[in-house]
Amino acid sequence: MIITSGVHKAYSDEVTIGPVDLEIPGPGITALVGPNGAGKSTLLTIMGRLLGADAGTTTVGGYDVTRTPGKTLAKVVSVLRQENHFVTRLTVRQLVGLGRFPHCGGRLTAEDHRVVDDALHFFGLEPLQGRFLDELSGGQRQRAYVAMVLAQETPHVLLDEPLNNLDMRHAVSMMQHLRRAADELERTIVLVVHDINFAARYADTIVVMKDGRVVETGPPAQILRDELLSGVFETPVRCIEGPDGPLAVYF
Known part of the structure; x- marks a missing residue:
């Protein structure tokens, strides 16, 4: 609550x-x-x-x-602001992985990778996980941002x-x-x-x-x-x- x-x-x-x-x-x-x-x-x-x-x-x-x-x-609590300023040369998988930072400090464990996999699957982003953010449509990029937030668990x-x-x-x-x-x-x-x-x-x-x-x-x-x-x-x-x-x- x-x-x-x-x-x-x-x-x-x-x-x-x-x-x-x-x-x-x-x-x-x-x-x-x-x-x-x-x-x-x-x-x-x-x-x-x-x-x-x-x-x-x-x-x-x-x-x-x-x-x-x-x-x-x-x-x-995790937050996604209206405007995001991430480096566009991040891949979708790297972006979603940032959601695990509070748990691993940037060193992703096998468990962290599993959570990232789940978030990518949940939003149907698996085929796009190797693409850079500036290669995505607006809708695809927005899904990636929300997947990152959900990966924070x-x-x-x-x-x-x-x-x-x-x-x-x-x-x-x-x-x-x-x-x-x-x-x-x-x-x-x-x-x-x-x-x-x-x-x-x-x-x-x-x-x-x-x-x-x-x-x-x-x-x-x-x-x-x-x-x-x-x-x-x-x-x-x-x-x-x-x-x-x-x-x-x-x-």
Whole structure:
């Protein structure tokens, strides 16, 4: 479980996040949704200790992220930021192997190689493992990044816009892989996503944010309501019942 209590971050008098009081259960998928500037990515990076809060506490799996040693926290939570700056001459296998650093310090053991093999297989990357990152499509590269995070084998996984720059086919494939990771590997996955329908289809819990605060939290059936989404996104939204659950239609 991830718990934030009174978390607050101020960038200026006009731009603030919080206070945020939130409990994210697990295993499963929790999607952070909301308009641009709602504070989704900021909250996610605070959870992963990539950004410090001005006030409040955040615990991940019972560990206070501000007080837990980095080596310990790296075995509890893994984070993938929206923008990644890895050397493009890394191969896919080398990239995924970086996820094992908290466990082996860069000297991969037979067990580490087995975990890398499993991550490559899970995301269907075995045929690509010898390719360099700059030889991959955007969708292939994104799968490799997420495979690296899963190879870290943390019970909690934070992903900032994992669908960024993916076309519909690759976005669906990514969400299917994440759903499998939550179900089969029992991971608690928190992700920032812009498309409310991807959240509705694949997430167990949706956290709606606006202006740095949590507006409402609940399962998709509770969140997909005309008045709630129309108010949050400031555009007309109609929610309908699709073949696999509720969907939002923009007009």
